Amino acid sequence: MFRRRNWTSFQMAFAVSGLSILGLVSIFDFAAYRVFQALGQRLLDHNLATVAQQVVTLLEEQGTLPDTVLLPPHYQIQVWARHSRQLLWAWPSELTRDPQPLDPLPWLADARLEGPTYRDVQRQGRMWRVLTWPVGPEDIGPGTPGLVIQVAAPLAVLEAILDYFLRWQIGLSSALVGLVMLGLYVMLKRVLAPLTYIAAMAREIVSADDLPRRMVPIRHNDEIASLVQSFNVTLARLERIFETQRRFLADVSHELRTPLTIIQTNAELMERLQAYDPEAVAAIKDTVNRLRRLVEDLLFLSRAESGRLPMRRTRVDLDDVVTDVLSQVSVLARKKNIRLVLEHLEPLIVTGDPDRLRQALLNLVNNALRYTPSGGEVRVGLRRSGDDALIWVADTGPGIPPEDLPYIFDRFYRADKARSRAEGDQQGFGLGLAIVRWIVRYHQGQVWVESELGRGTTFWIRLPLAEESLAALAEDEAGDDLDPGAEEAS
Template sequence: MNSIRRQLLLWLALGLSGGILLAGIVLYFQARDEANDIFDYQMRQIAASLPRQAFAPIAPGQSLPGLDDEIMMQIWDSTGTVIYHSHSRSVMPQQAELGFIDVPGPGGMWRVYSAQIGSTVVQVSQPQSARKEVAAQMAVKTVMPLLLLFPFLGALIWVAVGHGLAPVRRAAADVQLRDMNTLTPIADQSLPQEIRPLTQAFNDLLDRLQQAMQAQRAFVADAAHELRTPLTALRLQAQLAERADNDEERRAAFSDLKNGLERATHLVHQLLTLARQEPGVQAHVPVDLAALLRSVVLDLSPLAEHKNVDLGITEEAVGSVSGNADALRILFSNLLSNAVQYSPSGGTVDVGMQVQGDKLMVTIQDTGPGIPEQDLVRVFDRFYRADNVQSTVLGSGLGLAIVRQIADLHDATVSLHNTARGLQAQVVFQRC
C-alpha cells in the first residue's frame, strides 16, 4: 500500500545515508590530498637532512640502518653504483629524474622523490597504499560521529514526519466521522499550507454536492406536488366514468380521462427530460446550429400546419457551437412548440440566426399574446405558468425550466422579450 509516511521515511533515510556517504568520500579525497602534501614534505625533509659529504660505498656484510617500512631510500654515486639502500629485499629502480614522480613498484604505485646531493643522488620512495590508508583512517574518524548520530537522527525524522502528517490524520478522521447528510466544510485554519488546497477543493466539492442535493430535494418535492393533482384528477375521472348512467356521460368522462392521461404523460416526459440534463453527463462536440434549427423546424411543421401557423426560418447564418446535439434539439423544440401553441390561428413564427462577433444569436418571434412583464423572469422557474396562459394549452410549467438548464450547460444565455408582434425568445451562444 502506498504510504506518504513510508515514502518520506524511506527518502529521508536514503538522503541521510547518501549524504553521510558523500561526506565520507569528499573527506577521504581531502584527507588524501593533505596526506600527500604532508608525506611529500616529509620525503623532502628526509632528503634534505642527509650530510653533504660523499657517501662511502657499502661494505660487504655491513648492517644497514633501517627506516620505517613505509619509507624506502636509495643513494647512488655519479657512476650509478648504489652506495646505500634501506631495504635489501625490495630495491626500487633507480630514477634519474629529479623531483616527484609516481612509478609502479612492489605492491602497486609508489611515490618517488629524487634529489642530488653533492655527487650523489638520493631517492626516497613511499607506497601510495600507505597514504591511502592514512587518508581512509582520517575520513573514518571524521565521519564516525555522524554515524553515531544516525539512530538519533532517524528517531528525530520519525517523530517529525509523524507530527507533520498529524493534520492529515485529523482531517481524515473528521471526514470519516461524518454521515451522508453532513456536508459542512472542513475547518482548515489550523492545517498546513500544503494541505489546504486539498481541503479547499474538498470543501468546494461538498458545497456543490449540497447544492445538488438541495436542488434534487426541491425537484422531488415539486414533482410530487405537481403529480399529486393530475393523479387525483385521473382517479376522480375514472370514478365518474364508472358511475356514468348513460353513454353520453360515459363518453364525456372517458374524454376527460384521456385528456388527463395526456397531461400526466406530458408532465412525466418533461420531468424525465429535466432529470437527464445534468452537468457533465452530456459530451460536447461541434454542432452545426443552422442544420439543427432546420431539422427542428421540419419536425414541428405538422404541428404548425395543424394550428394554421406559418413556421419558417427568415434569416440563417453559418456557424457552429460546442454542445450536445440532442440537448440543443430539446431546447429549440420547447421554444418553438411554445411559440406555435400560443400563436393564434393564422399567426406566424419566425426563426432567425445571426452572427455577432464571436457569438451566435438565435431569435424566435411569435405573434402570440406574450407574457406579462412581472412574469418574464419567473417563467423559467419549475412548474410556474404565467397568469395569461390558457388552460386549454397542454403544459406543465417545465418547458422553459428545461430550456434554461440546457442553456446554462452550454454557457449560453436565454431571454424573453415582449415586442409589438408578440413574444421574442433569444438564445446567444459562443462560437467555436
C-alpha cells in the same frame, strides 16, 4: 503470508525524504573521506620527497654521504649504488645489518629506474610507504656514481589519522542526519496536518452522510486553503443536487399521485356506470399527455447529455421561429387573459436546429405565461447585438427570489414550491429551463435571467449570427437603416 503495508502520505514522504537525505550524506561522506585520504597520502609523499631531497642536497654540497640526517620519527632511508646494487648508507644504522632494499620491486621491474616511484610495501608485518628515487651526476654533480635513494615511512600514522577522521565523520553525519530527520518530521507534520484534517473530515462527512457540514481551513491564502474551499464548493453542490433530487422525487410523487388518482377515478366511474363518459376520457387523455411530457423531457436531457440526441445544422430564420412560437401560444394567452406583445423583430439568421431553437423559445414563453397572472403581459423581442442575435421573453409575474437565480436552470429546480403549484396541473416539473440551457449551449450561445420580486422576470438568449446574416446586415448598413415597428399578437 506476506501482507503489503498501506503507507500513509506522511510515512511515504518521510521515508522517501529520509532515504534521499541518507543517500546524499553517504555520498558526501564517501567523497570527503576519499579526498582526505588523497590529501594525507599526498602530504606523506611530499615528506618522503623532502627527506630524499635533503640527502641529495647534502651529497651536492659535501660530495659524500652524511653521517647522520634529521628524519621524522620512524622514517627509514637507504642509499644504494645504482649499478652494483650495493648498500652504501642507511639510517638508522641497523638497516646495514640486513642489506635488503626497502622496496625491491623497482629493481626487479626495471633496472633503469628513470624516475621516482611511490609504493605501499609490507615489511616486518607493517605497511610502509616507500619512495624510490634514482639520482645521477646531473643531480649531485659531475663525477659521482649513480645512486638510488629509498625513503620509507610507516602508514600506521596515516591510517590512524584516517580512522580518527572516519569516526568523527560518522558521528557528525549521524548527528546531522538525526537533526535533519527530526526537522523533516516536524515540517512534514505541519505541512501534511491540513491534508490529514481534510481526509479525516471527508471520512466523517461520508460516514455520517452529513453533506451540510463544511470544512474550516487551518491556514489561509495558500494551496491547502484553496483545496478546502474547492472541497466545500463541491460539498455545497452535492448537497444542492441531493436536495434537488429529493425535492424532485417528492414533487413527482405528489404530481404522479394526482394524475394517477384521476385516471383511476374516471376509469372506475366508467366501469361502475358501464357507459362511455366523454369528460372522463378527456380527463384521462389530458393526464396521460402530462405524464408523457414528463417522460419526453427526461428522455431529451438523457439523450442530450449522452450525445445520442440527433441535431441538425442548417439555416434558421429566427424571425420565423419567433412568429411561429407566438402564433402557437396565442390561444393560451387569450384564454388566460394575458396580453402577448412582439416588441421588436429583425430578420436575423443563425446556424442550428430550427426545431430545437423553437422548442427552447416555446419553453420560455410557456414559462412566462404560466407565472403571469390574468391581465398581465408577456413581451417577446428579437434584435441584433453586435455579431449576435438577442432574444428576450419578459413577463409581469411575481418574479424570482435572488437566492434562487443561480440555480434556476438546474434540472428539477423550481424556485418557489408554493408558487409553482399555484397553476395546478399546468405546473411543470423543473425540466423546461434545463432543456433551454442545453439547446442554447449546443448552439454556442448564452442564456441568462434577470428578475425582480413583484416586477417580473426577463429571460435572454444570445446566439451567434450566421455569416450570411452578417453579410446581409453589412449591406443594409451601407444603405438606409431599417426601423421595423413593433407589432402585437394577442
